Amino acid sequence: MAPLRPVIEMTNVTKYFGEFKALDDVTLSVDRGERVVICGPSGSGKSTLIRCLNRLEAHDSGRIVVDGIELGDETANIRAVRQDVGMVFQQFNLFPHLTVLDNLMLGPMRVRGMDRAAAEALARQYLDRVHIPEQADKLPSRLSGGQQQRVAIARALCMEPAIMLFDEPTSALDPEMIREVLDVMAELAQTGMTMICVTHEMGFARKVADRMVFMAAGKIVEIAPPARFFTAPASRRARAFLDQIL
Ligand code: ADP
Numbered sequence: 029m030a031p032l033r034p035v036i037e038m039t040n041v042t043k044y045f046g047e048f049k050a051l052d053d054v055t056l057s058v059d060r061g062e063r064v065v066i067c068g069p070s071g072s073g074k075s076t077l078i079r080c081l082n083r084l085e086a087h088d089s090g091r092i093v094v095d096g097i098e099l100g101d102e103t104a105n106i107r108a109v110r111q112d113v114g115m116v117f118q119q120f121n122l123f124p125h126l127t128v129l130d131n132l133m134l135g136p137m138r139v140r141g142m143d144r145a146a147a148e149a150l151a152r153q154y155l156d157r158v159h160i161p162e163q164a165d166k167l168p169s170r171l172s173g174g175q176q177q178r179v180a181i182a183r184a185l186c187m188e189p190a191i192m193l194f195d196e197p198t199s200a201l202d203p204e205m206i207r208e209v210l211d212v213m214a215e216l217a218q219t220g221m222t223m224i225c226v227t228h229e230m231g232f233a234r235k236v237a238d239r240m241v242f243m244a245a246g247k248i249v250e251i252a253p254p255a256r257f258f259t260a261p262a263s264r265r266a267r268a269f270l271d272q273i274l
Pocket residue numbers: 045048050068069070071072073074075076077
């Protein structure tokens with residue numbers, strides 16, 4: 029069997045905002061097809077870590093290699109990595125004046141240079157995947173929050189990324205809509221997509237994660253399989269965190 033080459037390698041990564049150290053010597057490698065869930069208290073650096081992976085934030089020291097491409101100031105590398113990495117945020121960031129279908133077709137046409145017919149076929153395929161094909165011609169504002177977030181996931185998938193990053197994708201949703209988004213994410217995990225998800229949805233984490241990463245104060249404090257993390261976390265900080273949220 030071919031060895032699993034890490035598709036993401038962060039080595040001794042540090043990131044400052046002014047004097048404040050938001051990432052402190054973070055080392056993490058993720059294999060192709062692996063599902064990693066990141067949790068930890070607010071302000072612990074989870075979003076910063078995720079954002080460094082497609083250079084929405086620039087790290088100050090250490091190395092980040094994504095799918096064999098090193099992230100630095102090189103714009104060609106940044107562009108290549110961004111084509112390879114899909115991202116879904118807490119806020120959906122859909123274009124309000126475009127229909128759902130047009131939101132999905134924009135990236136494939138503008139960035140991937142697909143013609144209209146091919147982009148539409150692709151967009152419809154991914155709308156099916158997130159179970160809302162009937163919403164294609166509506167404006168985002170006519171959809172529920174859960175549906176809008178599924179559109180945002182479909183939009184990222186239309187770029188056919190190798191890696192999907194999720195930053196608290198359900199934390200802006202009404203409780204009754206969380207499930208439909210997590211179900212779509214779990215289905216995506218089953219396709220073998222490499223995923224890094226920041227979420228506090230621990231039911232999802234138990235079911236989907238290969239590894240849990242626990243962060244506190246800019247550091248990775250603990251990395252463990254979910255079975256161990258949830259029953260016997262090694263660190264006192266992870267225990268205290270789990271006591272609060274479970
Ligand atoms: P988390 O996602 O775990 O809640 P973040 O990665 O968003 O944490 O933030 C980590 C720390 O870095 C926080 O203290 C936050 O206030 C700070 N921070 C994040 N982004 C910025 C920024 N653009 N400028 C200044 N400080 C920031």
